[in-house]
Amino acid sequence: MDxxxxxxxxxxxxxxxxxxxxxxxxPYLEPGTDSYVVAAMSAALCLTMVVVxxxxxxxDWGVFDAY
Incomplete structure (x- = not known):
């Protein structure tokens, strides 16, 4: 597990x-622009990874301990 x-x-x-x-x-992104959508999708992906x-x-799942 280490x-x-x-x-x-x-x-x-x-x-x-x-x-x-x-x-x-x-705060500097305008809603509806492409960069706003990409930022929202990136935030969703990062939050999903934090939950995982x-x-x-x-x-206490030892994912890498078998290798």
């Missing part, structure tokens, strides 16, 4: 960084 936990920390940190960057740029990391961490 290797899995370190990978999950990295994935969680990257997703939080992306969400922070999206949060800072969100939380589920894997909660159940």
């Amino acid at each position: 290797r899995t936990r370190s990978v999950l920390k990295l994935v969680f940190g990257i997703n939080v960084l992306f969400l922070l960057l999206l949060g800072f740029s969100y 990391v939380a589920i894997i961490t909660y159940f």
Whole structure:
């Protein structure tokens, strides 16, 4: 579980960084533009990955321990 936990920390940190960057740029986007749609889809993807990391961490699933 040690290797899995370190990978999950990295994935969680990257997703939080992306969400922070999206949060800072969100006020400057105009609704209905292409960049607004891409930002919304990116935020949804990052939030989904945070939920997946939380589920894997909660159940102590050793994803990378078999390798």
